[in-house]
Amino acid sequence: MNLVPLEDPADPRLADYRDLRDVQLRKSLETEHGMFLAEGEKVIRRAVSAGFAPRSFLMAPRWVDGLADVLSATDAPCYVLPEELASEVAGFHVHRGALASLNRTPLPPVAEVLAGARSVLVLEDLVDHTNVGAVFRSGAALGFDAVLLAPRCADPLYRRSIKVAMGAVFTLPWTRLPDWADALPSLSALGFTTVALTLADDATPIEDAVAGLDRVALVLGSEGHGLSGRWEQSADRRAIIPMREGIDSLNVAAASAVACYVTARR
């Protein structure tokens, strides 16, 4: 174990852990440095078992024992700080105790993610990390094989997404689509029927839309405005979850859970 006791919250070696509540700062910092943050023993274990290499750890002394096996299996330094100083670095009370900074791995090509997949989620421009995490969790639980993200969809490896996904962002294969405009026709060309969840007038009930299909790509839009016109129109089919008269929407986490359930049982 490479334990490194620190006493100065301003130590430059703690740069990965600064101001975790500042979403804008974290977005650019994490992308720039090709890293992401895992919070809590369970999530750290899942990230490491999924093959992500730790850059470093940050924790109060009382959490070291519980992660001893993980810490022993790497050369990455474990910065040990008194609890109140750890919270000072992170900018909030680190109640799950341990933090780890891990290297992102290169995103796999779309073809690799789709190999062998029969049910795939395609997320356009979700902005809320909670929703991205929730969609991954539901997709994994309900039998989906992979997730593809539009270039502007929120990051699945953001701390909040990871937490809500309960590890599914590590286990479910995913990648970014290189191109937004022709993303859905490209998927159709690869043998997937793209089914867009929408409130469009010509949408058919989801159960009918997916019935009997082999390879399906279920396409979800953003929280506010739903799918772009381009994606809505370039999908092979438009589907709706039948709702009570006068009510026109479910939140995206609920809608995706229902759509995944129905699609997985087609």
Next chain:
Amino acid sequence: MNLVPLEDPADPRLADYRDLRDVQLRKSLETEHGMFLAEGEKVIRRAVSAGFAPRSFLMAPRWVDGLADVLSATDAPCYVLPEELASEVAGFHVHRGALASLNRTPLPPVAEVLAGARSVLVLEDLVDHTNVGAVFRSGAALGFDAVLLAPRCADPLYRRSIKVAMGAVFTLPWTRLPDWADALPSLSALGFTTVALTLADDATPIEDAVAGLDRVALVLGSEGHGLSGRWEQSADRRAIIPMREGIDSLNVAAASAVACYVTARR
């Protein structure tokens, strides 16, 4: 319109609007005074149309016009404060502009809420207001008729629940169950088949569990531990949402959406 310009954020007339982010304080304050808070023009309109009587309003000058019709239809004072002072009272930036304090109405008897209902949600001890709101929203959208809450379930009229529910807490009839221990047998006696969502070994897939039933009460447990043993065992049936091998849970909002969808289409 009873417009009352104020300039002192410490004015005692603003007591209903203090420290909106302090969950513990708000819980006792709102219960004690029999009030709840609505945030934003849309939510305020929905609360007032649903018959809740406003006690007062609090907003910056630029929001008055948009709510003029609502303000004109009541004697309740509208406290008008500069935006930064309004935020000082509330303890956060009031970005949706307008706040209203409304009187709670007496909770209806269970029999009244159940009259004519065919599909009912029963929530045991959900602690998260976001989840309570999400369950109401999904239940309303997917065709449920009413919601019953165990004595300790989180408050549907808490600001956060209301926001997430998108108004469903105003439109879907709901009440508290007077008694926890025999709640489910009492519902069975009223002609409902109680179906508990659980991971119990003897649980059957939800589609089979609800097939062909007339009146159904779908029973959901808390986020962390699920249902109490008492409720799990006293339900008429135990049901599970079939999940991928090795994954044992969906979050309660996703699970309830799927369960409502399946149950509504039984």
